Amino acid sequence: MLQKVYDWVDERLDITPLWRDIADHEVPEHVNPAHHFSAFVYCFGGMTFFVVVIQILSGMFLTMYYVPDIIHAYESVYYLQNEVTHGMIVRGMHHWGASLVIVMMFLHTLRVFFTGSYKKPRELNWVVGVLLFFVILGLGFTGYLLPWDMKAYFATVVGLEIAEAAPVVGDFARVLLAGGDIIGAQTLARFFAIHVFFLPGALLGLLGAHFFMIRKQGISGPL
Amino acid sequence: MHRGKGMKFVGDSRVPAEKEPNIPKDYSEYPGKTEAFWPNFLLREWMVGAVFLIGFLVLTVAHPAPLESIADPTETGYIPLPDWYFLFLYQLLKYEFASGPYTVIGAVVLPGIAFGALLLAPWLDGGRERRPYKRPIGSALMLLGVISIIFLTWESVDQHDWEAAAQQGAIEDEVEVDESAAGYEIYQTQDSCIGCHGGDMQGGAAGPNIFQSDYDTDEVIDIIQNGIGEMPAGQFDGSDEELETLAAFIANDGQDPENGEGGGDEDAEGNEEENTEGNEEEAEGEEENE
């Protein structure tokens, strides 16, 4: 049955080469923990991606209950946390996942640096990776404000003051991020848009480039 | 692969009619212990992922995401703290060389240099050598960066007043005060109490909400007579009997203790949950002036 469905699609779209390309690429011995246990350091990239997937899924489900509005944002988070079945778990996944993705990404960055994997011909992939690092820090910063509780609000106040310290463009950057002179309704709407549309869009694009380059160039050889 | 003239397509599309068989590559033709991504390697990777996921779910169930009370921009006493991964940046701005007139150094120059160097690492360290100990400068700088981030985060965590932080921002239930109680009437005659704690007893300009702490009647009498923290002593103006009525009323969370309905008990329980432990000491005397 499944085979027939596959054949039907394959006849029309010729997906076998695509599928074989994904399934058949070789994984060398030196990244395989079954052969050298120290190769577990090579799994941090995959774990980062796994947590990113958790973040995207839990985030999608959280927006079913969340409203980005300073009057109702807090109420809606409180509601989904305390009244909705498993809401506490899903919000917990998003909250702890945010920390874990940073930890995993940090470890992945260290692995790539200390194995010298960023060197020719992989310079571009390193740059894309560092950009991913910035995007994820940006997601952490904008997402922190969304529950609109005391902690969120004052952390954002401090964060925007740091942005203001930049010379020449500081004021401009702060007003641009806050959406006005005060941190309030417009800031929340802006941070929501950045957190939910702009940065995830950038994240997916960069991730696609990251994976494409890994497949094209292969995993860096043993030291 | 067949190319050029004579090639057959599916219908009028550009999908070739000749199909490749869906057969995995034979890895025995590769040297060494290379293995296939699917399913061999991915299975190993996903088993790690599954174990990780179980641990992760246990974490989310054991430690629900924190939620404080709704943001109140007028609250001035709140000590802000960014999420932990920004702590190193936050801590950097505390040092003399990176604050005040030099804020720009702490906020822009130093992080800019660090992250700029990270971004440009392939060109700053252009040598062919990959082993970390064969390129000591690059490795040393990276180690320095990692150690300073860990150190700054550590310092920031160490210097933060976690006890005060645990108390702030807690979600508080509005206490419903029984306005017909004798204690409430006595309170309304005490101008010096109202001056700080407000006419509704829920806190005012200088004093906190009276009901946010959990004292018994004797302790309340003692605090009213002798003061606590910044709260001065001897502010009560009335007979000992009135003092006791008022104290019992406060200890009973704003319900008339004579009234056997037990409404106060429920409130007391609710309060214990909402109040973080150790809240009592400072809460009563916080920012009491004059």
Add this chain to the structure above:
Amino acid sequence: MSEKNHRVSRRQFLTYTLTGVGGFMAAGMLAPMVRMALDPALEAAGDSEFVSVGLSEDEVSEEPQRVDFSIELDDGWYSSEQSRSAWVLREGNEILALSPICTHLGCTVNWGTNEENPEEFFCPCHFGRFERDGTNIPGTPPTRPLDVYEVEVRDGMIYLGQINQRG
């Protein structure tokens, strides 16, 4: 030949295990999320509270009278006041509180507004008519009687609860 068969079965075994582990991971991730999304559909409908309409038991007569009252409507994190009305009348020993929503297409019925049938509820939209106890009159558009509120009498005052269908 036999070795080749062996290799294929090992590969298949790995593929099945891989799909199993993948399914487990997907289920572990998605189960709480999907449960959260389905929550409104799975949540048992809560019994709504009874609201006083400011009418005492003695004031209710055989003649239907209209009462307007408001209820607190909780919609997740948002609660609002909504106004409702009911036709309250005495039917034998019972007190009936009829919903004024016509069971045909949801217009509002009124008592005795049709000059030809003064002792009936009348819906102006499609001339639907109901008896005094809310029973729909055959031959008019509505196909079932008017809905009724749950009625409770506390200390002689009328309290109305949720709306239930009849018949």
